Amino acid sequence: MTQQTLAPSPSTPAAAPRGFRPDVEGLRAIAVGTVLWYHAGLPVLNGGFAGVDIFFVISGFLITGQLVREVERDGRISLPRFYARRAKRLFPAAAVALIASAILTRLTLSRTDWETFGGDIVAAAAYFVNWRFASRAVDYLAEDVSPSPVQHFWSLAVEEQYYIVWPLLLLLLAIVIRRRGWPTRPTMGIGLALIVIPSLIWSVYLTQTNPARAYFVTTTRLWELGIGALVAIGAATWGRIPPRWAALLAWAGLALLSIGVLVQTTATPWPGSAALVPVLGAAAVIAGGFNAGPAGPVRLLGLRPMVWIGGLSYSLYLWHWPLVVAATGRWGELNNWQGAAVVTASVIPAWLTHHFVENPLRHNKAVSASTRVALSLGLVCSLLGVAAGGWLAHAGTSSGFASAKPGSSVGAEALGNGADPATALKIDMHPTSMTPDPLKATADVPKLYADGCQVAQPSVEVLSCDYGDTKSKKIIALVGDSKMVQWLPAVDAMAKDNGWRIRTYAKSSCPWNPNPIRHKNAAYTACVTWGQKVLTLLTGKQKPMLVLTSGIRSAAYDVKTGEEEQSLMVDGYVDYWSALAKAKVPVVAIADTPQPGKIVYECVLNHHDDLMTACKGDWNRGTGTAALEAAVKQVPTARFVDLNPWICPAEQCWPVIGGVLVYRQGSHITATYAASLAPEFARQVVPLVKELTRG
Known part of the structure; x- marks a missing residue:
């Protein structure tokens, strides 16, 4: 999630620098809070996943506002400078989280997932992991894959892809505006609407026809970022709304947003038209906040705890999910209190990353003074994430079982008459080789x-x-x-x-x-x-x-x-x-x-010495x-x-028969x-x- 240009002081939000919106920072706190609540498995906020949609609106608003002001000030957009700001702000903290995810996966999750999750980490470091997840979501052969420790990076990938496309679009519009002499904001608004409307229509269609894929792909999410962008472009209009009506708009938006988080469930086709509820709610909060004054939701959203959490939201988002996955891998399915404890504990690495990695590099004079240095820093951080994923994937290519010798694996042929209970005695109870390799x-x-x-x-x-x-x-x-x-x-x-x-x-x-x-x-x-x-x-x-x-x-x-x-x-x-x-x-x-009542190949990998006892199943x-x-x-x-009878001989389902898994x-x-x-x-x-x- 994109961090704002001006970082607030948690203790003095009222004295914040000009341009800082404490209500937006508090809105970010709501977004990350609902996601953490949802991932902890807690009740009530059944639609907590909509926090990501709120983040999209905020990101679209902040980034577009910066870019439009640059066009109005300079008549152009410096793409290298824009990408350098993104790189120094987002990539270092992400690299730390990705490296930690690789280590946690190696320590807590099954070897069967190492190669897949290593690939996920590589894709997350390169910010195309959402497309990888979209393909996996509709891949019938991938249904056994556990939740990835970097599954939350799909939304970050969407945003990074947005950061590539959006400035280019605005730059193109800026050139047209300069040559034609057209008004800046109205022209950009029309141009962006031509992206938002088709994306929304496509989102509704694909959510109905292929919801698993629609959830992850960028094309179904662009409109959400675009709504935030349109709010930024209309800043002057929102600033002219009378304070009373602006406050009403902002409070109504907060109410609408709350409905989206409370009423939606995992059974709701998403994103599609249902996502309009939290998206328009967040947009209304931001738009109304331009002139609502103290009568608006800023009295709630601008509280020091809310602003503090909002400032920490990016790091919180990075850290909470890998810890949830690792804890589940170590102790099994988490109950509500365990889930709450894990996401609460994520505040610690999030705070450490924010204060010792994210902020120092973001405010470093040498990095800030040189676009080349900032871009190089981002590239190095991405490569570190790729390396961590590659290390994990490579570690997951060896099962510890020898490959079966040609002709030694006869499978069901070893059973003869599979219905004969005596055939159980023919099964090798201590196989050290098999085909296929359990990892494959x-x-x-x-x-x-x-x-x-x-x-x-x-x-x-x-x-x-x-x-x-x-x-x-x-x-x-x-x-x-x-x-x-x-x-x-x-x-x-x-x-x-x-x-x-x-x-x-x-x-x-x-x-x-x-x-x-x-x-x-x-x-x-x-x-x-x-x-x-x-x-x-x-x-x-x-x-x-x-x-x-x-x-x-x-x-x-x-x-x-x-x-x-x-x-x-x-x-x-x-x-x-x-x-x-x-x-x-x-x-x-x-x-x-x-x-079989279990994932057999995973059980075989985890029980080398007693796999025929630990991994057998009762007949059915x-x-x-x-x-x-x-x-x-x-x-x-x-x-x-x-x-x-030739699959589960003598009413026992064995994991390996005749040298064959x-x-x-x-x-x-x-x-x-x-x-x-x-x-x-x-x-x-x-x-x-x-x-x-x-x-």
Whole structure:
């Protein structure tokens, strides 16, 4: 968060230098306070995340005000000088926090996350981490990744990108103004409105269609900074508002802002139109504060504690979240009081950084006197952050397990008859090598993902890819969510051996079922629409000879009552499979794989010496199995296959079987283990295909 040009004295706000706005500093205190409250997990301020939106308004106001005054004074903008001010003010404290984050991650978090979080720190130091998080938020294969210790840097990255683009835009407008002789502020206001309005429209649209991505990307947040910029450009207008009305405007803004923080929840699509509430509230507080005088919120916001916290807000923001993540990694999920204690303790490193790093370098005469020195300081600080992230990422590339020798990893083939309890005795209880390496488990996926053949959650587009014998006219459709896709290595091998082509229709977190489901507490309407399109294809011009399907879901919900029921999921399967039966397309349903109850590859990494004891799980049938099996019993042209005895033999879910790591993400099996199951998969499925298709 950008610090103001003039730093206040906490003890004497009334005697602050000309141009200082204690109400703005107090507004900054509210912004950081709500964020800390929210991250501590405390009740009441359910929309505390909106504090970031308040910061955006403040930053847009302060930076634009400085730049516009420079245009009015000099007729131009000195970009080197502007970037030098930003670099000396923001980068040193950020570098200290990033280095500390790398060390804390190494000490408190699982080795499985070191490489990923090291990359996050590199991206944070380079201020593009928000785009990295945006990609991860919609990456189905990244759902096991824990909260990053630098996740809060996404907003700082947005601001830094704004600092690059905004001065260039204002400089362009300044050139036009000088050449045309147009009035400075009205022209800039119109120019900025042409950015703010499209950004707001895009924010509303993307929040509705892809909320996970919309939260992080710069394009959906520019309008918030732009609102603050427009407040700065209209300074003369706000200063002419009668004091009584200015005070009313400012108090109304504070009330609106409070509503935004209290009423919004994580279920509210964000940012979108909902963010207008805190953004316009903050803008009204700042605009009204120009002429509200002591009757305005300055009597609250200008209190010495508020001004002091506002002055410390940047460092507080930097430090609180890495400490919360580290404490959670060390002690587990924090309760309210523990969360409050951690964010309160962040005041200590924040104060030390502010007084011994941030302020000394910001006010250093040598740094202030030379644009080159200031820019060099910023570059060095960024490189230090990059180095810290690189160090952590490199440390996370070694698991401590040896790579399995070629031919030594047989996986499921070591089990023979997986249903035989005696097979448990065949499992190596002290494996020192395995494949895939636990650190690479999440990347051990079917090639369908690299081929871009799984439809993302917001999309209703139908994609298909061909595997197996791609020249064959005998087509088997593989349809469903990732619990069906996980079997592709075994299906691919079976199809090649039998001269069949496999055509995939896959969508993230979406069972092939016409009845609605919820995903992340919201109706997953795109899943239903996609499924209906697939059915049309499979009963029409792309009719296969058979459909293979599976799914993790156990229930769909009743639109009228909102209740989730397994019978609705069963009915949905029956509806689709019956439609296929009418088109003479039979179905083979594969049982859902068991839930291990833990992140297996992480457990393996953390329990080298006793992984087969610490990381085993109790047997279960998988959450989606019951619905699939029940539906098969109602459709004569459907058959059921259960391979779970070869995943959890003798009613024990082992982490490593035959030198192969069994699980990757969640309850998905690794592609390597699925490939090792290819002989057993074919032994059970091939006869059913031939029975149902008579060929």
